[in-house]
Amino acid sequence: MSVKDKxxxxxxxxxxxxxxxxxxxxxxSSQASATEDxxxxxxxxxxxxVEVKRENEAxxxxxxxxxxxxxxxxxxxRLRWALRDIKGKRTKLTxxxxxxxxxxxxxxxxxxxxxxxxxxxxxxxxxx
Numbered sequence: 001m002s003v004k005d006k007x008x009x010x011x012x013x014x015x016x017x018x019x020x021x022x023x024x025x026x027x028x029s030s031q032a033s034a035t036e037d038x039x040x041x042x043x044x045x046x047x048x049x050v051e052v053k054r055e056n057e058a059x060x061x062x063x064x065x066x067x068x069x070x071x072x073x074x075x076x077x078r079l080r081w082a083l084r085d086i087k088g089k090r091t092k093l094t095x096x097x098x099x100x101x102x103x104x105x106x107x108x109x110x111x112x113x114x115x116x117x118x119x120x121x122x123x124x125x126x127x128x
Contacts, residue, residue, distance in 0.1 A: 066126055067107045079104060083127055086110060086117045 001009075068076040082096045082104060096104075101117060104110040109123035119127075 067109060067122070068126060080127070083109060083119065083123055087119050087124070087127060091117060 082100050085094050110117045
């Protein structure tokens with residue numbers, strides 16, 4: 001079988017898989033709609049997609065929001081690297097800028113002990 005034939009066969013397989021995926025998505029959607037329309041409050045006949053969505057929502061509610069979430073990407077990356085340097089005790093080799101250090105202290109992620117920055121429990125949680 002030539003490379004061209006194999007490529008054509010792979011393309012056909014991809015088209016078939018895409019069609020099956022779309023068909024299953026439509027089936028799940030209609031199943032979820034039927035369950036919602038039936039007004040079943042017992043929760044025993046919910047569609048798998050609805051159960052996964054509810055589980056993800058519950059997990060998202062229970063997870064704490066990182067203090068770095070609201071910052072722009074460059075600042076969040078810079079502060080995360082500063083936290084890593086503090087955790088690894090590399091601040092003499094790569095000192096943290098005073099502004100970044102002040103920000104981390106204000107966020108409650110770092111505290112100063114004997115003029116040395118140290119991560120708080122919250123700082124450790126952000127990195128883990």
